[in-house]
Each structure stands twice: as structure tokens, then as C-alpha cells.
Amino acid sequence: MARATPVPVDGPDGTDAGPARPTIRDVAARAGVSKSLVSLALQNAPRVAPGTRAAILAAADELGYRRNAAAHALVAHRTRTVGVFVLDLHNPMTADVLDAVQAEARRRDYRTIVVVGSDDADAERAELEKLVEFRVEGIIALGHRLPEGADGAIGAACPWVVIGSAHEGIPHLESISTDDEEGAGLVVDHLVTLGHRRIAHVDGGRSSVARDRRRGYRRAMRRHGLQDAVTVERGSFSEEGGYAGARRALEAADPPTALFVVNDLAAIGAMAAVTDRGLAVPQDVSVVGFDGTRLAGMRPLSLTTVGQPLLQMGTQAAARLCGRLDGERLVGSPSRLPPSLVERRTTAPPP
């Protein structure tokens, strides 16, 4: 089928802006019908005569016609687009969840537009503002903290679903997360069962997830009568943070025999700190992460961690948001999911 080549036009600055895309008008002219009919036929409206429809479809195909999403959005008052805020592309959790989010959104015929978190709060907020200019119909946020401004005007602009951290009392926002406190408890239980008593926690700072995991650690230690052994070293959700926190913990006079680190990525850093100290994992020091990422499962690492159903969380988030946008009646709210301990090869009885 021969495709007519649209004439190249000049762009705003005199450069070649490439071929001017054909419009509904061009299709109408080629098919010898009105614009309205083209629009109808393209939407598969039933009231178009079969022959006419065929002619229109053929003309559209020959011209390589593609609907202009902007024009459509303008009149439809819908964009079928959701924003996805990703705090940290490097966190291995991100790929798993994002994959699931995208797949589910695609399945429901929604487009996603991804914005990445930034150290610069203003830049981050500005990116989010662009999302509201785009008129995304909802936003999915992914990470251990909310993006900058999510609790203000940007937050109110559309419904949100947050994955990975729990937030309450913010209207239009629901969250899907595992019970971080419980997960931390699982870790302590496991280590205590192995015989550890000096269990230190390398934490993730001030975000809500870090807080919950820290609290879970503290409570579990107390539950086991180990309140005197509670040690919290400041870390972060990155490899570097884990390294630094673990290093400090190991330099103590009475160093821990086990390290519970705030997430998998930081736990990798902690493992490096142990090795640098001339110690072996798990013979000398056990290390446990959190998140249950693919990375943790990689054999040369084989990190013991707290598993979360990351794929389901991503799928569920997209399903809830898109479902809501499509007017489905959603019952209940996604409660906190139960975490599970994934025992691998970085934990063993203390020396």
C-alpha cells in the first residue's frame, strides 16, 4: 500500500521540522467525506456505513494518519495518562515495581509519564507541576518518601497511590505497602533464633519507611529482652549510606555480630564494610536487608532479606488508580501487605 509522503514544513526556528503530520482533514479529503465522519469511523462508531468506514480507514492508513493526542485530550477532557514518580532509579526495587505498574497501566490503556525524584526540592516540585500541566489523571509514587509538594496543591490535583510507604490522613491519597514494622520484627526474630544478641540496625534516616523499620527493630529487641543491645547507626537507602553506617557500627568497642540494614541496596554496602574490616559474612557478621529485590537474590550476593510482593504491589497500585479513573467501584482500601523473611546465605549463628 503506497503511503503518500507528507510535505516537509519548516519548524518554529526555520529548521526542518520533519513531515507535517496529516490531520483528520487530510483523511476526509482523500476519502471524499466530512471530518465528522472520519472522526466517527476512527472511533469505530456503529453508525457509519461499512463501505464508508472502509474507505476512511484506507485513506488514514495510506496517509499514515495518527491522531493528535493533544487535540483529543483537549476535547475529551481526558488524557488517559498517569504520572509515575520514581524516587530512585538506582534502587533495585524500582525496576520490579515500575515494570509491573507499566504493564498494568498499558493493559488498561493508560499511558504513563515518569518523573524522577531529585535532590533539589524545587526542581522536583517543578517536574510535578509539569505533570499537572499535562493533566495526568492520577499519580503513582514509588519510594520511601512522598515527593515534594505531594501534600499540597499538586497532591490535590488528582488522585494518588503511593507504593512502598504508608501515609494516612492525606485526602485523595492511598498507599500500598508492606508492614515495615512487622518486617523488622521478623528480622530480629530470625537473628535471635540463630543466637545473636548484639544486633545493630543501620537505618534510613528520617523518611516514614525508615521510621517504621527502626521502630519495628526497637520493639522486637525489647520483646526479646535485648533493649540494652539496641544500637541504631545512621545510614540511608543507598549503598554508601549502608557502608558508612555499618562501618561505624563495627568500630564500636563491642561490635555487633549481626547487622539489620534498612534496605537491600544499603545492605550490599554494609557487606562491603564488613569485608573491609577483615571480617567475613556470615561467619563473623550476619547481614540482613529489606525489600526482597531481585538484586538480593543474585547468587554471588544471596542476601537474607525481608520479601515484599513487589510485582503485586505495582500491579495493584496501577489497577486501583486506573480502576478508579475508569469509574470502577473499589471496595475497601489496600491494607498493608504481610512481609516475609527470605533466608539466604548472609545469616548464620554468631561466631
Next chain:
Amino acid sequence: MARATPVPVDGPDGTDAGPARPTIRDVAARAGVSKSLVSLALQNAPRVAPGTRAAILAAADELGYRRNAAAHALVAHRTRTVGVFVLDLHNPMTADVLDAVQAEARRRDYRTIVVVGSDDADAERAELEKLVEFRVEGIIALGHRLPEGADGAIGAACPWVVIGSAHEGIPHLESISTDDEEGAGLVVDHLVTLGHRRIAHVDGGRSSVARDRRRGYRRAMRRHGLQDAVTVERGSFSEEGGYAGARRALEAADPPTALFVVNDLAAIGAMAAVTDRGLAVPQDVSVVGFDGTRLAGMRPLSLTTVGQPLLQMGTQAAARLCGRLDGERLVGSPSRLPPSLVERRTTAPPP
């Protein structure tokens, strides 16, 4: 400053679609001027009286006005949006490059919309079609193969910059990549210098990058007079592929003492295969990856690999594409970048 709350309206399906966003009209009414003037003032046009401008800006702020990107794109004939095609979110290379791409695009005031590659070729093509409906002004593709349809109508719809694999002869498409063949040569040189002769390659299948790395391996082996030791096992760019390929290589009657694996992710899989065989890395078998990802550098892994300037590649790709869209005169074309060997702890002399 009190923000007037816009009235909620009903969505297309009777659900609450949230507050109706104020338009330029609402701002005009509140400021007591015409729409045109609002538009002008919002664009910082010089010919608006200072007082009027201030009143307009105040009104806009009070109403929480945000320009409608669709309406703007429709009349501006520009979207200031580029598409980013990401083959594999799980490849650790992706995060590095994507981060740089996004940062540079943002710096130049371009939005990005990410689409993820799929096993389903039709789905992948459909996603790309959506990009043209969105009228993205250009596309950056990231991975070891082009997306489905990039050489057809979708490819011709706008300029492309491909990162990571080299392609020639496709109009409107330029690529930024390292010299894969040379990189592979570096690996073989390094291993030969250590004393290895039985060096096997676990490849990445049929993509262009896989081909170049394979060819580089073969040539270098020949150069060292090791043509008889050439062994290529079929693998892939994923952990699983590396595991399977390495496993097969190690089962040979005369197993290799070194494994050159197509990329870092697959090399991690290969390391697991070595361990499963009851052998140690690097004492019994050396393992080398390719890409120079952050993952490879993580201490518990410390994978010897071929480094590429991933951040620069991402930045350069975005700079070239956006620069071109902004009508900058670009001189030359981004040639292939030189790779470098990053020696870490997975290589040693043969036993």
C-alpha cells in the same frame, strides 16, 4: 494568599473528576482583562503594562492556574517532549543512563516520556505509536537493540538518538556507543596477559551489540594465536542467560579458565554458575563482564568489566537531540567512544 477552590465537576462517567481546573478565561475574568492579555502576561511578553501583568499573575496564582499542556501544544505545534525507549529496566546500565538523560532533558526544559520494551513485538510497536500520537519531538532509545518498528514509519516520525548500540544507514537516527569490538579486545588482552588461554565467551544472541562483542572476542583471540580456543556459548543480556551459557561452557571436557560474558548482569549469572560447579572466582575461573555499571562496582561483587562513560553517553544523547530540536547547529556526529578495562577482583591468573 487565599486560593479560590474551583468547583468540582462530574467526570465522563459520572464520578467526581475532581476540581475543574481554571482556564485562562477564569484568570482573565478575575483580573478584569482579556484572554489575550493573560496569555501574553503568562509568557512574559514585554508589551504588557507592569501593573496589568502583576494583577494577572496574582489572579493566576490565586486560582492555582496551570497552563493546559494539550491546548498549548496544539497551537504551538511543539510539545517539548521527547520519548525515551528503555529496553530493559532491570539492566543496571539503564538507571545510570536514564538518570543522565532525564537530567539533561530537564535542564533544557524538555519533558520525557518513558516507554519500556516488551517481549511482545506488537505491544512494543503500539507503545511507540502512542509516542507519535503524543507528538514527541524526538526519541532516545536505550539498549542493545532498536525497538520494534524504529526503522519504519515510527522511526521516520522524528529524529532519534540511540544509546548503546551502533546503527548506520538509518536516516534521522544517530547513535552513541562505545566501540564494543575494541572493548572485547581489551578483555581478551587482559586475560591473556594473566596467562589464560582457554577463554570462553558467553554471548548475547543476535542483537547488534552482541554481534560486535562476539566479533571483537574472535578477532582478539586470533590475534593472540588462540583461534583454536575460541568457544562461544549462547547466552543473553540477563542474569539467566549468563548463568545458562556459563554452565554449558563449564561442562565441556576441557573447561575454560576464564569467561568473558556479554554484559555485567549476565556476568553475575555466570559467577553463580561457577560457584554452583564447586569452583571459585577468580581462583579457578576468572569472569569478566561488560558495561561498567554501578552494580559491577559493588564490593561484594567487584566484577572486572569494560567501562563505558554511561553518564556522559546519556547526557550527550539528550544534549544532541534537544539541541537539534532547538535548532542548534551540531557539528560532526558522535563517534564511537573508547572503552576502558576496569580491573577488579574477578580476574586472576589461571590455576
Next chain:
DNA sequence: CTGAAAGCGCTTACAG
């Protein structure tokens, strides 16, 4: 079954 008209929210000449 088909077409002319109005309008989505903006911008841009064109008058004044």
C-alpha cells in the same frame, strides 16, 4: 447514514 457548526484552552496576528 452524513455534514455543518460549535467548542475544548490556548496563541497570534491584526486593529485600535
Next chain:
DNA sequence: CTGAAAGCGCTTACAG
């Protein structure tokens, strides 16, 4: 300096 009008590419009543 400011406003009325036309138009971007589409969809949707409304007539016929």
C-alpha cells in the same frame, strides 16, 4: 498597551 477574532486538530450534539 489592550481586545476581538481566527485557528490549532479534534469530538459531539444537532439537523437533515
